[in-house]
Amino acid sequence: MSRKEDGGGWGYNRHPMLEAKKLAARRGFSRLFTGLSFRVASGEALVVTGANGSGKTTLLRMLAGLTAPEAGEIQWHGKQVGSFDRELRAAVAFSGHLPALKDGLTAEENLASLVALEGSPASRDAIAHALDAVALSRQRNLPARVLSQGQRRRIGLARLSLAARPLWVLDEPLAALDAAGSALLARMVGRHLANGGVAVIATHAPLGLPESRLASLVLS
């Protein structure tokens, strides 16, 4: 995207794009975290790590706008955003534990459907090209039912590459991906950050990205 070039007016590099102020979350009666504050600037990725049950998924769902925080606020471009905020919805690409694929649709139809839902319908050629980039061109007409977990993940990667969203929120993106898939993800995130995007990634495994672009957040 050409956002960085023409975007001087809204301060990509002067302000943090994503900022959390004193966030708190609770699951049932147990408190997951309180007073959590951080900033992620344009071109930076926040890598969230922590033990199972430490609240990584909850934090990511908050940042994507799916869950309202118990306390604190989230700011996107210096403006407070609530859950399901319209500006946030137009900016975020969320990839959670669930693949959002329909077993009855083919890989190509699934991808086309997801991209159209994001408000940026892609041509058949663009879809085919994106599937080719994630090494699924031979499986494009197979129903998602017969695809392996890793191949399903790759459809998600193709979706990320087509969506052109400034904020990526990825929950365990490496799960079920093989070495080539992980390298592909690292390349895609690297390109996204180089274009001035922001990413928040919960992971247990190293991503293989240059340290200078990474900020780390450990939940305990």
Place this chain on the structure above:
Amino acid sequence: MAATLAIAPERNDTAWPALRWAVARDVKLALRSRAELGVQLLFYVVVASLFPLATTPERSTLTLIGPGVLWVAALLASLLSLPRLFAADHADGTLEQIALSPYPLVALVGGKIVAHWLTTGLPLVVIAPLVGLQYALDEETLSVLAAALLIGTPILSLLGAIGAALTLGLRSSGGLVALLILPLYVPVLVFGAGAVEAARTGLGASAHLSLLGAGLLIACVGAPFAAAAAVRIALD
């Protein structure tokens, strides 16, 4: 100006594409699993056919109970198909993506409701006059039955969507949806069966059909918003 638009696209004009996306996708998915649709339709035929077997083959009794039975069967068949509306999308994560879409959620949910009616309500409208033949109803009564179902079944889908969305993620959601939604279905049942009964006795069904139509308009305005709000609560 252009930059502002890029950051916060004005999405007021996008209700129509959102509706189209949801209708096209859900109808396509439903047609890929035609067996499920067949089950619902067959259920309707079987339930409506049980009553002549269980009561009496006598003509006068059958025409008397026919309108009510045909409508109760339609209500039950509608309940049977409600879990299809959101539960599958909730289970595979599509509902998260739908809720995070820049399109208005109300339009997407509305499209899903339209698709649900096209694939479950409309077939009932078509088949009900055939099933009604067992109840010795005359031609005019049967056409009023079809008209009443044509207006009434969309209300069932609209109200049912609220119940289906409210019970998302619960373990025994099927039974709970029935308890939650059946009371709301009662006015539809009263005026729907009333229309058929009025046509049978020669009183004229237009009053009942008008009231059903008014109910449909109210449900159209309110139900998608309520269902969309319930979907967001279910995801939180």
